[in-house]
Amino acid sequence: xxxxxxxxxxxxxxxxxxxxxxxxxxxDGKGKSIWDEFTKKKGKIRNDHHADIxxxxxxxxxxxxxxMKSMHIKNYRFSISWPRVLPNGIGAINEAGIAFxxxxxxxxxxxxxxxxxxxxxxxLPQVLENAGGxxxxxxxxxxxxxxxxxxxxxxxxxxxWMVLNxxxxxxxxxxxxxxxxxxxxxxxxxxxxxxxxxxxMGRIGRLIKELLPxxxxxxxxxxxPMEPISLKRRHINALRRADAIMNRLFIEPILGLGxxxxxxxxxxxxxxxxxxxxxxxxxxxxxxxxxxxYTREFIQFSLLMxxxxxxxxxxxxxGVKKTTTMDWEVHPPSMHATLKRxxxxxxxxxxxxTENGAAFEDHVADDRVNDxxxxxxxxxxxxxxxxxxxxxxxxxxxxxxxxxxxxxxAEGYNPRFGLIHVDFDTQERIIKDSGRWYGEWLS
Numbered sequence: 001x002x003x004x005x006x007x008x009x010x011x012x013x014x015x016x017x018x019x020x021x022x023x024x025x026x027x028d029g030k031g032k033s034i035w036d037e038f039t040k041k042k043g044k045i046r047n048d049h050h051a052d053i054x055x056x057x058x059x060x061x062x063x064x065x066x067x068m069k070s071m072h073i074k075n076y077r078f079s080i081s082w083p084r085v086l087p088n089g090i091g092a093i094n095e096a097g098i099a100f101x102x103x104x105x106x107x108x109x110x111x112x113x114x115x116x117x118x119x120x121x122x123x124l125p126q127v128l129e130n131a132g133g134x135x136x137x138x139x140x141x142x143x144x145x146x147x148x149x150x151x152x153x154x155x156x157x158x159x160x161w162m163v164l165n166x167x168x169x170x171x172x173x174x175x176x177x178x179x180x181x182x183x184x185x186x187x188x189x190x191x192x193x194x195x196x197x198x199x200x201m202g203r204i205g206r207l208i209k210e211l212l213p214x215x216x217x218x219x220x221x222x223x224x225p226m227e228p229i230s231l232k233r234r235h236i237n238a239l240r241r242a243d244a245i246m247n248r249l250f251i252e253p254i255l256g257l258g259x260x261x262x263x264x265x266x267x268x269x270x271x272x273x274x275x276x277x278x279x280x281x282x283x284x285x286x287x288x289x290x291x292x293x294y295t296r297e298f299i300q301f302s303l304l305m306x307x308x309x310x311x312x313x314x315x316x317x318x319g320v321k322k323t324t325t326m327d328w329e330v331h332p333p334s335m336h337a338t339l340k341r342x343x344x345x346x347x348x349x350x351x352x353x354t355e356n357g358a359a360f361e362d363h364v365a366d367d368r369v370n371d372x373x374x375x376x377x378x379x380x381x382x383x384x385x386x387x388x389x390x391x392x393x394x395x396x397x398x399x400x401x402x403x404x405x406x407x408x409x410a411e412g413y414n415p416r417f418g419l420i421h422v423d424f425d426t427q428e429r430i431i432k433d434s435g436r437w438y439g440e441w442l443s
Contacts, residue, residue: 011397013075024058031087038181049412071439079121202284220290238310290354359415
């Protein structure tokens with residue numbers, strides 16, 4: 001297998017997110033995000049870490065883009081911090097924030113790197129959360145204003161746009177389990193957040209196409225193939241419910257299939273938040289779909305998880321020895337299974353893998369990081385992408401998660417996903433062996 005097997009037009013890149021790398025959390029007029037607030041609450045983040053500095057990308061973007069260039073990376077997916085651009089969520093524009101992203105975009109283009117923008121990667125302005133955040137239908141207007149500012153300021157140079165990053169993650173972890181910002185939990189928060197997030201994809205997608213007719217517009221969806229822990233009926237039914245929430249909940253409405261209410265009774269509560277015209281407005285013909293996958297899951301029936309009545313069986317309980325720092329099973333065939341699942345939907349647009357990668361225990365020795373495990377992980381998953389292409393699936397690109405070690409949400413700085421090692425005390429960067437491998441792959 002080599003890169004040429006994928007064709008000359010296959011897109012290779014890396015991905016990051018604003019809150020995880022930028023730092024400068026209260027610099028140059030930036031407003032507070034829900035993560036700025038959430039990370040200051042004791043016990044919410046492992047080791048009480050926060051991202052006030054993170055990778056300091058706000059000040060080191062030129063250096064980091066040069067590192068990308070040295071690794072032969074030609075495509076960079078990153079997100080725009082909503083509160084850096086609109087400190088109050090709406091209204092007054094922070095020109096320093098606009099200037100920063102203009103600088104990043106221009107530097108990328110000067111170095112031969114194509115920018116791919118994600119509009120929302122979880123850092124909602126706190127002032128909007130105070131007004132209900134994703135549970136408030138007004139967020140559709142708020143988001144449209146933010147998106148318009150980004151399109152009007154960056155759209156002359158940015159031709160690839162993604163609306164949301166993994167909506168099931170920020171609605172589920174943020175508004176049902178309370179494990180992520182803003183820390184809400186329960187159906188009364190989750191259901192309206194789900195509906196408004198789903199509506200926003202179509203609404204913002206239409207806005208981008210209206211203002212930038214030549215742009216390519218997508219959104220990203222996480223997916224983990226699932227199996228029942230045994231063939232007992234209660235476990236099979238539990239799997240159907242878990243799959244409906246984790247894998248089907250957002251992609252199917254976008255494709256015109258509606259919410260999977262037949263699988264999870266609690267989802268019937270979404271009707272409470274639907275207004276006339278919503279059902280039609282949920283569907284949107286994206287130019288591409290971003291798929292993000294890391295592992296597979298085994299599901300069992302459980303009384304401990306209300307409404308879904310299912311939970312994930314941890315890999316170690318299944319006797320799995322090959323896991324990542326996140327305790328995710330290393331299972332490359334899951335990549336092919338995920339792509340096949342999306343491919344099998346009717347009217348599925350072209351697919352890009354917008355995140356795939358792994359966290360392992362990395363050790364610096366003699367200014368090198370020998371992360372052979374990550375090299376093997378990436379190589380094995382890329383092989384599955386090629387297998388999918390050979391099977392006739394329309395896969396157009398692959399983005400590694402992630403460029404460099406960063407703030408990994410509730411897990412703090414413990415999991416290291418990067419192709420570049422970051423010493424968070426000194427901000428020193430070292431390209432890991434996996435980064436060297438990827439650079440050689442791309443050269």
